Amino acid sequence: MRVAIAGAGAVGRSIARELIRNGHDVLLIDKSADTIRPERVPEAEWLLADACELSSLKEAHLERCDVVVAATGDDKVNLVTSLLAKTEFSVPRTVGRVNHPNNEWLFTDAWGVDVNVSTPRIMSALVEEAVSVGDLVRLFSFRQNTANLVEITLPEDSPYAGSKVADLPLPANCVLTTVLSGGDVIAPQPSTEVSAGDELIFVVAAEHEDELANLLAPRPDHPDDEDED
Structure with a gap:
């Protein structure tokens, strides 16, 4: 696979x-x-050019690339690069780095972005994931398919702690992809047993997130929610 990365800073070099x-x-x-600085990643090709200029992208032969990653520290540059890659060079897949959370709404297919990677959102999700038990944490959103990658740590009082994967009545459009248990990464099979404390990772349609959370970690009704006589 051939990948062009716009932005050769620390992030771009790490991806490379x-x-x-x-x-x-x-x-x-x-x-x-x-x-x-080609010596920093000597195995890569390097090009001194402005990724927002059509002539520069022609020089880079972007039409030969399978993926373009817009990874600069400037959201405007990342949007323009993604749009040009998609509309002018028909690059099959574009990935856009979001630097400022207020700009995340712009990083959609309207601007040629197939996948956006929001550093602030990822960091906040990792913080939530580290401290939350029984709460559904959204790790990643698949823009093209209105599906999300979510994680939940199974609480002690879950009705399905100790159950087999085959016995989980998962909602529609929901797939259990990974079980993290005791330091092991498990590709779940129908006979795999999930235990309290396991981290379960799902791909789920956005509209079924609440249903999934209530299934695995049901919350008692709050007294204030009950009708008063």
């Missing part, structure tokens, strides 16, 4: 190294001569 380790071809693009 990981992709190269996985056997992919990587092109790093940056408009700052000070940032172009």
Whole structure:
């Protein structure tokens, strides 16, 4: 797979190294001569160019890329790069880095972004995931499919603690993808047993999140919610 990364800062270089380790071809693009340091990622191709300029992207032969990652520290640049990659070069997949949470709503297919990666959202999700038991935590949103990657740590009082995966009456459009148990990563099978304290990771349609949470960690009705005589 060939991947072009706009932004050769710390984030872009880290992505490049990981992709190269996985056997992919990587092109790093940056408009700052000070940032172009090929010795930092010698296995990658480097290009001194402005990713917001159509002529620069033609020089980069973006039409040969399978994925374009807009990973600069400027949300405007990331949006323009994604839009040009998608509309002018028909790149199959674009990934846009969101630097400011107020701009996240812009990173959609209307701007040519297939997947947005919001650093603030990811960090807050990881904090929630680390301290929450029995609460459904959204880790990632799949924009194209209105589905989310969510996690829940099964509480002691869950009615399904000790149950087999086959016995979980999961809502429609919900798939259990991973069980993290005692430090082990388990690809769940119908016979896999889930226990209190296990971290369960699902792909679920957004409209079924509450149903899933209430199934695995039901909450008693709050007294204030009851009708008064």
